[in-house]
Amino acid sequence: MNGNGNLRVGLYICHCGTNIAGTIDVKAVAAWGETLPGVVVSREYKYMCSDPGQQLIVDDVREQHLNRIVVASCSPLLHEQTFRGATAKAGLNPFFFHMVNVREHDSWVHEDKQAATEKAKDLIRAAVRRVAFHKPLEKKRVPIHPDVLIVGGGIAGIHAALTLANAGKHVYLVEREPTIGGHMAKFDKTFPTLDCAACILTPKMTAVKKHPNITLWTLSDVTQIEGYVGNFTVTVKRHPRYIIEDLCVGCLECIEACVYKQAKYPDEFNLGLGKRKPIYIPFPQAVPQLPVIDRETCIEFKSGRCKKTCVEVCGDRKAIDFKQQESTETINVGSVILATGFQVFDARRLPYYGYGKFPNVYTSLEAERLINAAGPTQGEVILRDGRKPKTVGILHCIGSRDENTNRWCSRVCCMYSLKLAHLIKEHTGAEIFNFYIDIRTPGKGFEEFYQRLLNEGVHFIRGKGAEINTWPLDPSEEGKLIIRVEDTLIGKIRRIPVDMVVLSVGLEPHADAGDVRRLFNISCSSEGWFLERHPKLAPVNTFTDGIFLAGCCQGPKDIPDSVAQAGAAAAESLALIDSKFVELEPNTAYILEEACSGCKTCIPLCPYSAISFVEAKKKAEINEALCKGCGTCVAACPSGSIRQNLFEDEEIFEEIKGVLAHA
């Protein structure tokens, strides 16, 4: 056995309560196990992962001088580390242990008890034959870079950045828009407390800008990330603002001085409800407090013949630079928090609601801007045709809970619809109708808010709005939007004429979430939300070590949940940084240098760029710290000169032979 003396295997079969023992005859397997060559001890036990279970291994190793351990129980994902730990505690190299999954691979998926018992024997025979060839291995420790990259400057990214920065860690906050703040900056008030969103958000935005531990890059994208947990190298592309950040003092006189005396172009921050100039600041409290020039509309960019009154007024500060180029920054960080947020559902996808066709149909985000005191109408709800609405319909679940668009519940729409109903009523005194499938108010204070709305006299009609049309049945309906709906509480189709419709659009993953997912090598759910490592026990971790999630990129959530998750992601990141080192699994590939012919087949295949060609030796070389043990190069090496710890040919062939030895 691979030069390790006489094989003395300890074999343990776990009942896992009845999870395994209910289907597999564990007593028979244990008795049979004793007959296997090399097996010295063969036991079954109720819960091998319990302390007494692990102690069995420790005692047997000491008393019976075992040198290999095989545990047949659940998935290695759950307890491989546990049993490796027990093996190490007993004084053996932890990699002299091998695990057999007789739960997920056997008892849970079979009903025929006899056949399941035979299968367990086959799997165990394979493991016993394999473990004989295991070599002692050591985990490699590499230091963790203490800096953190946070992608996305919405409330989640901001909160995570401040938490980490306050803990003394350096944070790079990368945001692709000209300002941080995200969606929250567009909201008027927040449910259910009706706090002013700007009042609670903008101090945090300013704190980000001022914090000595935060490097803030707006108008920037992450374009490349290499490396591994604790040691990522990240490339950030910084798009030109045409304003030199270090020279601009944020006086905004240039905007005033622009040759356009009137704002002329649709303003992105107000979703086109307001206007801006070619040189503008997204909103008064934007951070950084710097203008940005839109090269699509700026006369200087279009014709090169502008009077450049903006430059004139900037004067000696010389902060405006029409020749500013895209630049690239390369940074090293140890961990990453993705807080890239969401996009709202595009209501144009459902033409029967008339969004984009009837001027007085608004999305909920547009309604937020209309009632916002800092919005395009200074908080007065004035319709696109100049009227003030006397009746308003709010349609829930537009692009949520819908087989035709998005199946999921967007979680926040019920509450923001209630909030909008309250605020519009407050601003206009209008009569408000809510059209809902179900009212979902499970958060703290949410149900109470719903009760408040009911008491305020807002109408609730149980039924999803079916369509909006403008066909009056009598003169009183002229110029109205007619909402057709099946009122499921009275069992009738109704027509409700209103002046204004608000479509409560759902939340969905960004259109480019797939690109971000690939860039950071993480997983997505089928809907496109970034996938957490475990829905309950690792909700902010991803399957890629060192990359964490915060906010709506992981799934729809409200502000308190986003902030809580951002805090959790920051804490996970801190825990990682303060552990100082990462231990790398030793299941890495290695090159038999003597045998390597230098054919270079392996080099482009490595997904982690861990293999390089050493010209001096004319041979390939694997960077062990970068290797993830995927085995691609091992399989591809045409001369069999790359091998892999824990997946050596002998180990695999013995395992195969063991399974196939079934008589």
Next chain:
Amino acid sequence: MTDKPKVAFYWCASCGGCEEAVVDLAEGVLNVVAAVDIAFWPVALDFKRRDVEAMADGALLASFVNGAIRTTEQEEMAHLLRHKSQVLVAFGSCAQLGGIPGLANLSSRDEIFQTVYKEAPSTVNPEGALPKSLHRDNGDCVSLPGFYETVRALNQVVDVDYYIPGCPPTPKIIQQAVEALLSGKAPEKGSVLAPDRALCDECPRKDTRPEKLTLTAFKRPQEILIDAEKCLLAQGVVCLGPATRGGCEALCTRGNMPCTGCFGPTSRVRDFGAKALSATASIIDSNDEKQIDQILDTLPDPVGLFYRYSLPASLLRRKKLPEQPATKGCAPKAG
């Protein structure tokens, strides 16, 4: 007879090229003759099978057997020489891995007989006679060796001590092997008597292979004008050098032709064709299934390409035979 060590040469299912290779030692053959007595060499010297049968077990220092095992006679001779030899050497690709005759494992015996004795354009066989191992005529009895369903490598029939690779082995490889055996400093049993690194190591074109090589089509040598210095794979020609044991001094690639893999795998590889296929497939530059199929279509005969010399020694060994009643007489079950 002197008391020089005795050696034997024998051929089984092979083309005769391995015998030529011995002759091709040129004046080097004299060194061999000076050092040993050739006690059996049917292709060149007039010894009979009964001469070998008369020898004591282990009387021969070494037997060099080339060719694969296809007939009963070949199997009998393999056993006979095994008994009479201290060392049995599989000489050349066919003995080592099954070789070109091993590609017959893509057909059944019946299919082969059908083609060769009935359908081939040059065949005249109005009675449709097929080879039989026993033929009686007027009380006379004529026997022929039986023809097995499956071609086997030598070590699938008898225990083999060493392997000399190549189709055929090169003079240098033969000489080094013979010297190693005569010197008494024989390597570990089961060794292939050639270097254990892939051919690229000694290929003069090695440095011209780019680090990131990807292809969207494979070229056959007759389809392009091959650059005499550039890595053949980089020119789109399937060269099996990365998978093939070196030691031939890159004869083919020096001759502007790709390596076809005759030296077989290195000691670390279980299935030559699978490894060669995997390495070749890994340079395909596409993630689109349809396009990949199109690229693979530029390899018209993948088995003949990747398993040209090693089908019997591969994990699959042969194409599955159609279900048929148990075979009789001299045709044992396929290996």
